[in-house]
Amino acid sequence: MVKRIKGITLVELLISITVFSILLLILSQVWISIQRDTFIQKTDIELERSLSNVITNLRSSIQRAIVIYTPGMTISINDTSGSKYSVGNYSFDTSTQGIVLVSPITNNNYRFDIFVVRSRTGSLYDPANPNAKILLYYSKVISWTPNYNQGNITNFVKNFTFTSSESPKVLADYIASNGFKYKYLYLDSQSGTYSFFELTSATYTPGKKVQQLEVSIKLQKRWGQFIREKSTTLRFSPITF
Secondary structure (H helix, E strand, C coil): CCCEECCEEHHHHHHHHHHHHHHHHHHHHHHHHHHHHHHHHHHHHHHHHHHHHHHHHHHHHHHHCCEECCCCCEEEEEECCCCCCCCCEEEEECCCCEEEEEEEEECCEEEEEEEEEEECCHHHCCCCCCCCEEEEEEEEEEECCCCEECCEECCCCCEEEECCCCCCEEEEEEEEEEEEEEEEEEEEEECCEEEEEEECCCCCCCCCCCCEEEEEEEEEEEECCEEEEEEEEEEECCCCC
């Protein structure tokens, strides 16, 4: 005789447990699939929006620029804006860590646009994306009269202070480690043919001007075992060149 437990047989109980386990496994897989699809859809939209934002702002700033800082300059920022994205007291090299562009506003007034990357630290730290960075945009209008020596500016502004009304703007979040790279390019001729060549701090000589910027951006966001990426490489030229 089959033993019954509270109205059901032991075999029926085992079958019920097995069926329930299978259903639980199926529901778990469905839940994970929904979570994955939601993450992918949401993250793709977020990364696409950030990428578009970077491209739009860079293109606009570069096209109106009359001066692009050359590689090898050390720039200092003193940010007292109180923004959670503030870099505080921060120095960077224009070779690899930030871009500085200058465009005219009115007579002797110029807009200085600074694009700089900072790590997601402190309250911004995301353990799922420990190496993620943020691309910030600083902008400031300064009264400045450039001095020239043989066609080269000798009094570049290298120290910038930003107060409470000059908080940085976040152009892109979740930039991959080494996900913001750029090259300074200048036009020169070799064997009678003009081409663009990369300008570095090692190859810079007075008289060489940056005439194009090649910018590579890679955004990356991770959630558990899932990871999404968006990237692009574009060249921008000032209209004045």
